[in-house]
Amino acid sequence: MSKQILxxxxxxxxxxxxxxxxxxxxxxxxxxTAALRGLHAAFVRSPVARGDILExxxxxxxDMDGVVxxxxxxxxxxxxxxxxxxxTLLPEMKxxxxxxxxxxxVNYVGEPVAMVVATSRALAEDAAEQVFAxxxxxxxxxxxxxxxAPDAPLIHEDCGSNLCVILTSGNGDxxxxxKDADLVIEDTVDxxxxxxxxxxxxxMLAEYDPSSEVLTLRISHQCxxxxxxxxxxxxxxxxxxLRVISEDVGGxxxxxxxxxxxxxxxxxxxIQTGRPVxxxxxxxxxxxxxNHAREHRVSARIAVTKDGRxxxxxxxxxxxxxxxPQYPRTSLGEGNHVLRMSAAGYDIADFRSRLRLLFQNKxxxxxxxxxxxxxxxAITEHMVDRAAAALGLAPExxxxxxxxxxxxxxxxxxxxxxxxxxxQHACLDRLLADMDITALRSEQAxxxxxxxxxxxxxxxxxxxxxxxxxxxxxxxxxxxxxDGCTLKMEPSGHVRCMPSVTDQGQGTDxxxxxxxxxxxxxxxxxxxVLSGDSEITPHGGGAWASRGISTGGEAAWQAxxxxxxxxxxxxxxxxxxxxxxxxxxxxxxxDAAGAQISTTAEVAHICYFRHDLLPDDMPTELMVTRHSxxxxxxxxxxxxxxxxxxxxxxxxxxxxxxxxxxxxxGGTLINPKLVExxxxxxxxxxxxxxxLEEIRYDEDGQLLTATMADYLVPMASDVPDIQVxxxxxxxxxxxxxxKGVGEAGVAGxxxxxxxxxxxxxxxxxxxxxxxxxxxxxxxxALGGAAPLTAAKTSGSGR
Amino acid sequence: MSEPMxxxxxxVNGEHHVVTVPTRKHxxxxxxxxxxxxxxxxxxxxxxxxxxxxxxxGAIARGCLILGGQSEGAEIETIEYLSxxxxxxxxxxxxxxxxxxxxxxxxxxxVISAAALLAETADPTREEVRAYLSGNYxxxxxxxxxxxxxxxxxxGRRAEKGEVA
Ligand code: FES
Ligand code: FES
Numbered sequence: 001m002s003k004q005i006l007x008x009x010x011x012x013x014x015x016x017x018x019x020x021x022x023x024x025x026x027x028x029x030x031x032x033t034a035a036l037r038g039l040h041a042a043f044v045r046s047p048v049a050r051g052d053i054l055e056x057x058x059x060x061x062x063d064m065d066g067v068v069x070x071x072x073x074x075x076x077x078x079x080x081x082x083x084x085x086x087x088t089l090l091p092e093m094k095x096x097x098x099x100x101x102x103x104x105x106v107n108y109v110g111e112p113v114a115m116v117v118a119t120s121r122a123l124a125e126d127a128a129e130q131v132f133a134x135x136x137x138x139x140x141x142x143x144x145x146x147x148x149a150p151d152a153p154l155i156h157e158d159c160g161s162n163l164c165v166i167l168t169s170g171n172g173d174x175x176x177x178x179k180d181a182d183l184v185i186e187d188t189v190d191x192x193x194x195x196x197x198x199x200x201x202x203x204m205l206a207e208y209d210p211s212s213e214v215l216t217l218r219i220s221h222q223c224x225x226x227x228x229x230x231x232x233x234x235x236x237x238x239x240x241x242l243r244v245i246s247e248d249v250g251g252x253x254x255x256x257x258x259x260x261x262x263x264x265x266x267x268x269x270x271i272q273t274g275r276p277v278x279x280x281x282x283x284x285x286x287x288x289x290x291n292h293a294r295e296h297r298v299s300a301r302i303a304v305t306k307d308g309r310x311x312x313x314x315x316x317x318x319x320x321x322x323x324x325p326q327y328p329r330t331s332l333g334e335g336n337h338v339l340r341m342s343a344a345g346y347d348i349a350d351f352r353s354r355l356r357l358l359f360q361n362k363x364x365x366x367x368x369x370x371x372x373x374x375x376x377x378a379i380t381e382h383m384v385d386r387a388a389a390a391l392g393l394a395p396e397x398x399x400x401x402x403x404x405x406x407x408x409x410x411x412x413x414x415x416x417x418x419x420x421x422x423x424q425h426a427c428l429d430r431l432l433a434d435m436d437i438t439a440l441r442s443e444q445a446x447x448x449x450x451x452x453x454x455x456x457x458x459x460x461x462x463x464x465x466x467x468x469x470x471x472x473x474x475x476x477x478x479x480x481x482x483d484g485c486t487l488k489m490e491p492s493g494h495v496r497c498m499p500s501v502t503d504q505g506q507g508t509d510x511x512x513x514x515x516x517x518x519x520x521x522x523x524x525x526x527x528x529v530l531s532g533d534s535e536i537t538p539h540g541g542g543a544w545a546s547r548g549i550s551t552g553g554e555a556a557w558q559a560x561x562x563x564x565x566x567x568x569x570x571x572x573x574x575x576x577x578x579x580x581x582x583x584x585x586x587x588x589x590x591d592a593a594g595a596q597i598s599t600t601a602e603v604a605h606i607c608y609f610r611h612d613l614l615p616d617d618m619p620t621e622l623m624v625t626r627h628s629x630x631x632x633x634x635x636x637x638x639x640x641x642x643x644x645x646x647x648x649x650x651x652x653x654x655x656x657x658x659x660x661x662x663x664x665x666g667g668t669l670i671n672p673k674l675v676e677x678x679x680x681x682x683x684x685x686x687x688x689x690x691x692l693e694e695i696r697y698d699e700d701g702q703l704l705t706a707t708m709a710d711y712l713v714p715m716a717s718d719v720p721d722i723q724v725x726x727x728x729x730x731x732x733x734x735x736x737x738x739k740g741v742g743e744a745g746v747a748g749x750x751x752x753x754x755x756x757x758x759x760x761x762x763x764x765x766x767x768x769x770x771x772x773x774x775x776x777x778x779x780x781a782l783g784g785a786a787p788l789t790a791a792k793t794s795g796s797g798r
Numbered sequence: 799m800s801e802p803m804x805x806x807x808x809x810v811n812g813e814h815h816v817v818t819v820p821t822r823k824h825x826x827x828x829x830x831x832x833x834x835x836x837x838x839x840x841x842x843x844x845x846x847x848x849x850x851x852x853x854x855x856g857a858i859a860r861g862c863l864i865l866g867g868q869s870e871g872a873e874i875e876t877i878e879y880l881s882x883x884x885x886x887x888x889x890x891x892x893x894x895x896x897x898x899x900x901x902x903x904x905x906x907x908x909v910i911s912a913a914a915l916l917a918e919t920a921d922p923t924r925e926e927v928r929a930y931l932s933g934n935y936x937x938x939x940x941x942x943x944x945x946x947x948x949x950x951x952x953x954g955r956r957a958e959k960g961e962v963a
Contacts (some may be wrong), residue, residue: 015897018896019902023890026878028840122822199841282843283841283842504900506898680943685937707843708847713937715932715933715941716931716932717928719962
């Protein structure tokens with residue numbers, strides 16, 4: 001069939017259909033669906049971080065008006081399968097059993113211990129207050145030192161230790177001295193625990209029809225097929241009797257990617273009561289029981305020669321993951337990416353890293369947008385800057401001397417990451433030009449004379465996008481690395497498009513429609529995209545690892561090509577032309593000269609209603625499904641670089657962002673406007689992580705940040721305009737050449753800010769080694785105040 | 799113990815409604831659950847996020863901080879109505895064309911706040927827009943496209959009036 005090139009509307013910033021719905025208040029988020037005779041769930045949650053459940057007395061609650069059911073472990077034991085978050089590729093990893101409601105021991109503040117189902121949420125909450133949960137508190141393991149101490153209380157006695165797993169990576173033994181180094185610098189950076197904090201909290205509505213034994217779960221989730229498969233297993237239902245619908249999702253960012261206890265409980269309650277059961281987490285519940293992310297203490301060593309060649313890099317990541325690994329993906333991803341992606345863009349002969357996952361009595365640590373990459377980037381770039389400062393080199397100079405060279409691809413990093421092509425040099429050039437580094441530096445120097453401390457920080461990163469199933473499938477975890485797309489052409493020539501990838505604001509639906517429109521020669525408006533329904537769409541990954549367009553778009557491209565070939569074959573027969581010479585354009589079949597031969601709708605109509613005009617053996621179906629999975633490499637690795645310009649008030653410790661720049665390689669851009677605001681959105685989340693956001697617990701594991709007044713996220717006035725530039729290079733996979741963009745913004749932002757603040761404080765001899773960089777942290781670095789949590793290690797190189 | 803209830807008469811988006819609701823139920827939930835205006839979103843229920851922003855007697859307010867009884871006799875406008883009004887249609891179009899939203903959950907509140915800003919200030923600076931919208935939390939966008947959409951609308955309105963944009 002005739003060759004296809006990328007053409008209109010690929011590359012155009014067409015507006016999103018969902019955008020219009022949302023702006024007019026017509027979103028269909030989970031809690032917007034009414035349910036007749038619906039019930040509401042509320043949870044009794046543990047007030048202590050660790051304790052033994054002595055008794056749960058529900059009688060008073062059961063007696064209350066409007067209460068339909070009160071469930072504790074005793075009521076539901078045997079009705080579902082408990083789960084363990086492990087990976088069979090790592091048999092040594094400890095994967096404690098997790099229950100929907102704990103049978104004997106609570107392990108974090110906010111862990112559900114009983115569930116009340118009543119006719120309204122308010123009544124359910126009233127009744128939950130009447131449940132008497134007698135929990136005998138035990139000493140909690142709330143910080144890294146306690147978890148590692150030899151006499152530490154064991155969070156999971158059957159695990160024998162609070163160490164979940166140790167991993168190492170690289171091309172040498174961890175702890176070996178570096179060769180060929182003129183200078184070795186050591187340092188430790190602490191990364192605070194934060195959370196994705198989507199504006200729409202976790203929300204679900206389960207309905208069970210006992211006559212057909214079908215359970216329908218509407219849920220604000222990123223991966224409906226994954227959830228369908230897991231719930232079927234846990235609840236003992238056939239996968240075909242479970243339907244998971246995630247239509248509009250009010251933000252997810254990795255937080256809505258896993259299975260939560262409440263998901264199972266709400267389904268169980270719907271099955272038990274035969275009535276719809278709804279649960280919407282309130283904000284307090286979100287802070288207490290959503291997955292958190294990124295608590296890391298990373299110690300690193302960098303070895304350099306006098307002329308600025310990095311010869312060695314070593315890091316040690318202590319990663320406390322909370323009470324359990326998250327299910328089903330485990331909490332390994334975050335640490336594993338720190339292990340593998342640190343220094344991935346540099347040509348370093350001697351690289352090794354070690355990761356230790358620790359249990360602690362806090363909420364679970366899971367995936368959050370750009371899993372692990374921001375930590376990998378920040379620690380690497382912090383160390384590179386420290387080396388540059390020690391050698392008196394400009395930050396860009398040391399990077400240029402050590403970036404992987406543009407003509408060295410494809411290649412593998414010392415940790416086994418396959419890189420097909422990176423554009424680090426082009427991105428750096430672009431960034432420096434965009435920010436006008438020379439002017440910025442002279443402004444900085446000028447203001448310093450007046451006692452105004454401004455800093456410029458750059459941070460380069462390599463990221464994995466559109467990941468295949470190399471780690472999950474072979475590890476016994478049913479997370480799909482492939483994504484599919486079904487296309488159905490209606491007799492009218494209009495198209496229904498059903499991708500397995502889901503859209504929670506990225507605009508994936510529109511990007512996919514653009515790809516299909518390009519191949520089929522129709523308008524985007526002639527395509528209806530239906531995503532987020534596990535019963536209708538092909539099985540696939542959903543939204544994770546920036547895969548929407550890089551993987552889902554490729555599947556859509558292939559499905560559209562097949563449909564196109566089918567239409568051209570029928571048209572060729574009808575018009576006695578060689579299909580190879582025909583094309584689809586503007587709703588028509590056209591010849592090589594572009595002359596319109598018939599409308600596409602006429603061909604579709606004939607396929608459905610006029611088989612008499614076609615030979616008996618000519619296939620006429622206009623419904624196609626294709627799947628795509630990265631095979632050449634397990635992901636589309638790409639890269640980018642960011643810069644931050646900050647001003648630090650040395651009296652108050654307050655850091656103000658003055659400017660932020662991004663140069664990123666997203667490959668083919670299907671819709672530049674969507675890409676840019678995706679990247680900016682990520683940057684702002686990264687800026688939040690750098691300066692504001694922290695989930696804090698006290699030493700007893702009590703949650704201290706329980707409202708949005710305690711947990712600060714960036715508001716419009718906290719951030720500057722962000723300049724985004726695109727650099728485009730090739731990929732190994734597929735036709736489209738689109739790489740993931742959803743996580744790039746987060747990946748580099750905190751590293752850039754960390755370096756900028758340290759650049760600002762440089763003349764004062766102070767270094768910040770803790771994120772978020774709260775005023776107290778800055779003042780502590782300046783010697784004026786105690787930090788919130790003291791970093792135990794400090795640098796030796798300065 | 800049965801739940802204390804209250805009868806509330808109010809006008810929403812031009813229609814008269816009488817609802818009987820628990821006295822402790824806040825207005826955002828009444829609008830959503832009793833009257834079906836699900837464009838009113840609830841993100842925090844403690845007055846911080848701005849997702850529940852509505853207009854009460856012409857002024858912007860947070861639906862989660864007002865109880866049903868306090869809105870007796872009030873005229874309330876939600877995004878479903880405001881977005882269809884001639885006076886806001888340009889703002890709605892600018893949000894769409896600038897892609898000033900992603901998941902859309904903050905958007906109803908954001909649009910209503912932005913409309914109030916433009917009613918007060920015809921020629922805001924980007925900083926003023928950022929400051930005004932700082933009671934509305936958006937977790938998805940980088941805010942920049944939202945600022946672009948507001949600036950574009952302001953410029954369009956000034957051009958319409960014959961003022962130089
Ligand atoms: S829900 Fe009202 S301000 Fe957040
Ligand atoms: S668009 Fe998602 S919160 Fe603003």
